[in-house]
Amino acid sequence: MKRITAALGAIGPVGPYSQAVVSGNLVFTAGQIPARNDFESQPEGFEEQVRQTLRNLEAILIAAGSDLDHVIKVNGYLTDPAQLEPFNRVYAQVLGHAPPARTTVCVSLWGVTLEIDCVAELINLEDAPA
Template sequence: MKRLQAAPDTVGPVGPYSQAVISGHLVFTAGQIPARGSLDQQLDTFEDEVRQTLRNLEAILIEAGSDFDHVIKVNGYLTDPAQLEPFNRVYTEILGHAPPARTTVCVSLWGVTMEIDCVAELIDSESRKHK
């Protein structure tokens, strides 16, 4: 098992956890939030927050040896049911070409509007040669 503490250009963990854990051929990410540079930087719209959260998630997957094409399962945590439509719109732009299994729930979060985590397969070395 391998633990990834912090991917470049992401806000590192704000608690005692790893950003990702690699076990066997799978990558399990911690939940990512709409942070860019620091937790204090605010984004203009909820759709911008979804895009930033997915960028953070993608950076972690790449650092771990995977990417969005290898995502198996996504969990989305929203703080308001009205967020579902804009969430789906951005999600479809980025992951809509071959959508993984997904669960999306409305919850109370600590000071953020949303969080996303996922499970992905590692890209095998043969696949990397052809990209």
């Protein structure tokens, strides 16, 4: 059974997709960007953009019945290889206590410096959104 979630506290989808899909005991998120309220509202510095992207991801995970502590796989998309060190610094602060499996690649993105998606386990299957 699949459940689709739209989260308050994160920028809404910028296309025809769900922010997260719950299947079984897993949450699959769409890629999140560093936008605050809309696509144009992004933090200035790269490290703060990473933090904002992770906050958006966390809001979606919570709405779906999970959280950052239950992330098992992360995909990170950066636009410049020089971003890897500051990305790792912020990532380690947020997810470094029990780091999930991760893939990080350098790509061309539309108007953003990074994007992150993940797979997480549900905290409590009974609390999952309907």
